[in-house]
Amino acid sequence: MLTGTNLEYTKSYNVRIVLETIRLYGPLSRVEIARRTYLTAQTVTNITRSLMQSGMIVEAERLQEGRGAPSILLKINPEGAYSIGLDLDKDHLTGVLVDLLGTPRQQIDMELKFPSSDEAMDILENTAKELITREGVELEKIWGVGIGLPGPFSVSDGAVLKDVVTPIGLPGWSNVPVREILSKRLSLPVFLENNANAAAIGELWYGAGRHIGTFFYVYFGAGLGGGVIINGQPYFGYTGNAGELGYYPASEPFDQEQNSQKPHLGQFFRLPSLYKKLQAEGYEVSNLVELEKLYEQKNDFLMGWIEKGATHLAPLVLAIEYLVDPQAIFFGGRLPDPIINDLLEKLKTILPTLRIKEKTSYPDLLNAAAGAEAAALGVATIPVYESMAPLPGLLMKTSKNSYRSLVRPVISEM
Amino acid sequence: MLTGTNLEYTKSYNVRIVLETIRLYGPLSRVEIARRTYLTAQTVTNITRSLMQSGMIVEAERLQEGRGAPSILLKINPEGAYSIGLDLDKDHLTGVLVDLLGTPRQQIDMELKFPSSDEAMDILENTAKELITREGVELEKIWGVGIGLPGPFSVSDGAVLKDVVTPIGLPGWSNVPVREILSKRLSLPVFLENNANAAAIGELWYGAGRHIGTFFYVYFGAGLGGGVIINGQPYFGYTGNAGELGYYPASEPFDQEQNSQKPHLGQFFRLPSLYKKLQAEGYEVSNLVELEKLYEQKNDFLMGWIEKGATHLAPLVLAIEYLVDPQAIFFGGRLPDPIINDLLEKLKTILPTLRIKEKTSYPDLLNAAAGAEAAALGVATIPVYESMAPLPGLLMKTSKNSYRSLVRPVISEM
């Protein structure tokens, strides 16, 4: 898979480069795009012409500054395409329909309790269809459906593309061909991703990651997950579980129920487990709104939980710092914003006590842009990312040009 | 830095793809190269013609199998180019001159004691010149000089390209323009790299990494370092210190002298510190040969040291497994081979006790191909890598096409 390239591939790549430049820095004039991409103005004219014909971009106002002909600004057409994201976890489903700029147009939330794979397929299908109906958009304009599932996955054959999944967090699921089932039922391209990676991709494409190329994303879902973005590209690891820090061993057990398993970090951040502990203390908390309310009351037990969480997270954050050396570490997902912020503050005081002082800069610890629906927005960006991002693999003559295809795939003897 | 591409870039990339295909799988016929790269036979003919003219490849024997015209096999010409690697550490210098196939032609070893930057510049210059004289090769055929220094580096301005360095491990060094000084004195391109990254690049280019795209390299030098290879590309991290696990905090202090610093893993694996401990126990050991001899005697104290080392390394190896998820973790550098092997065996028994059982495959723990001179061979490959590797950045219209340039560089507002 060490393949050459040609003009044809060059073109499709340049189209995406132009599109991405407009998306990130637009509205921009053709000449300005040429200046930034080092393409010629003529090439940009050619490319933008076809992009306008396909409705992906539109001309905006003229910009008059100084002498000469005023430039015509180009911008992404939000209605140029749509995408659907469905984030499924042990205890809930969030579905969103977004436009080309990532703006949510429709959203559906649902409480669940460990759905079986058959139940889940029906729920996912119906939610997608309901979103499309509500927005009243024709099927051709929808680029695809991204589906988020809780990682890690048990990958039986080492396949990088996870079409058939066995999510460890969803009991009873075993080698479910999610992609095949739903793409057939919905007549749309379907992409599967673990929700931590999805949240990271969302942050990369629409959030602060637009201007940060290398970051780690710590995702609070039903448990604890992680996603890695390296040089502007999602990084999945050899088995597809890179960044999965939920099962990192901990020194003490956190969860009485799950004492069959060795103690690990994900146990601590399991929301149902936190609710149960709070209920044992006499606080009636069973959802995020109530949790945030309790936090606003500066509840002692909750404060202690956050402090303890930061203490347990710190060594792993340090390992991320030393091993991955990212520009930033984002924290996001299904915890109330103020609680994440508090956790970050506490981490920021703990980390310096652990570090051996020698570097001049350390990764920023940041609260992720999208809130509780981060994963849903994240998976919704995958079809868009797949169609729009200037993936380096596009320049090579390989048949698979997925966002999951590697820059230089593992070399195999032929 | 989101740049387009064109035919010119396409060509230089295809040239490297052909070269790399021959290097990895050669000798190969033109048609076979075409089949593997998805280029046409005609294109391969054109490219190989110019590669033969520049002396990088040569025709080998004809291969007669079955009907049709026998194919003419092509292979890398070892004498097509040479490269020099100089690995400097706190206590030694290793210099090698290698040919295009990475075969060492000349080697120089030297014991040192914390050389000042001025002393080091002289030693490096003289060693390079001596290597060239001994081999008797003309300067034009030498693609460059790679210089390995102990990481981590203090990067004052966040520059990714480390032309001016302040290695923390070499006291007295401060913002030394190593690249400028030595490229002037030697009239050759000079590349700087920390020796763990260099060893990893060496393993990638000439070792087992030829067929493993994503791996971590744990490097035993004067202290403990690490290098990361992701999808066949060296990964450096945002500050250039990715994989630097030497300063990861440890639970107990290992080194009485350095008790001013907080305890960290690098202290444990410091060779001088081990020698001192052994001497305190009454064993006269002060170099690698004597250390290996002691190991062959199954010395109790040394065995205990290895066991303890494995115990302290295990949680970090697990973090690599969870965060980076590589196909393999290599262990190499300046520890005798049998000791590394022993350490690996012990790690392999400790790790399963730490893991929460849920994955079907784990990274292979492997002894690196090159021995004590891994870092020197590694830095020697950098000029070759820079000239030959099909770096994805080559396809983009950026001025800097170094092996350190990113696939999709950090996006900056213009």
Added chain:
DNA sequence: TTGATTAATTCAAATATTTTGATTAATTTA
């Protein structure tokens, strides 16, 4: 008001590289 200047965009031709189709050469097979 008008012509000169400036800058954005586009048309048309040139350029460079890959691809396509045909040709030549070398070997095996019947």
Added chain:
DNA sequence: TAAATTAATCAAAATATTTGAATTAATCAA
């Protein structure tokens, strides 16, 4: 010995970018 097969190459076609000139639309200065 002729047909079949495969490797390698020649020559022409195809395709995208680049180059250079032309067009368009604004400002500036007399």
